[in-house]
Amino acid sequence: MTLSTTKPKGREAIKAWHRQKIIEATVEVVSVYGIAETTVSRVVEHAKVSRGLVNVHFKTKKRLLLETAIYMSDLYTKASEEALRRGGDDPVKKMRNLVVSDFSEEILNERSVGFWLTLRSQVRSMPELIPMVETRDARYIEYIRNPLSKINEEGGYNVRLKMVVDGIMAMVEGMWVDYYIHYETFDRRKAVETVFLFLSSFFPDHFSVSPEEK
Incomplete structure (x- = not known):
């Protein structure tokens, strides 16, 4: 902001x-x-x-950190919801937009990732932070699961969605850490394409490696 x-x-x-x-x-x-x-x-x-x-x-400093974490969490939520909104009723567009948003400069930058990773190191002493830095955030899980559920049904894939959702979340989390360590050489497009390659292995008629629409 x-x-x-x-x-x-x-x-x-x-x-x-x-x-x-x-x-x-x-x-x-x-x-x-x-x-x-x-x-x-x-x-x-x-x-x-x-x-x-x-x-x-x-x-207090503790209250300052907590309020700042809430603010940053809200920013991420708004960006994700806007990405989904722009997808309209098309579950493929929703999923594409969400993935692209996660690797955009607005979301993925030294400042924000440094902040999140630092806060995650404090959850043992400040458990109040967990809802904002959760790696298994229920809301984000639904952001991914809902469009994929429609794709799974429409395509008759019969895919085990929980495993796919868990895989996507693990990939995004891992690549965010990779960005933090190698921000000067991190390839955003390659990161997006990697997620799409993963999705295309489960939903081949709906996703390809390229982030561009078919």
Whole structure:
């Protein structure tokens, strides 16, 4: 999300603007320094706000991290739902759009992946984070399962959907980690084509390796 650099007018608008600046700064600081080195001082420096504003909006570092995780999770959900919406009633287009979205620069970038991987390392000490960093997120499972269920029925494939869905999620998760380590050489198109190759092995009449529509 691009935050306006121009301070808005009105008390509530200004309050929301400051809160958003703090959240965006927290994502940046966590992705670069990790949890242990994420301090209120660093967030304040990046956000260019007073320490008092951080305390007013979030009270504690733990609350700040949790609220930032919720914000980032919501961004991902909105992007996924928009990808599905653009697919209309076509389950193949829905699935294609979802996969392409997962490897888009909007979703897959150093900042966001660094943030997510850092937070996942903290789930033992902060179990409240699990719903936002879940590797078996029920909502995302449905995003994948629903269009594939229709394709499975329409094509008469009789595929075991749970295994296919689990496979896709494992591939996406693994390639996100690969991107984080090798972001300079990571090939987004190749990543998308790899998922489509996997899908084409189960649904050959509906998917091919190319992300372009047939």
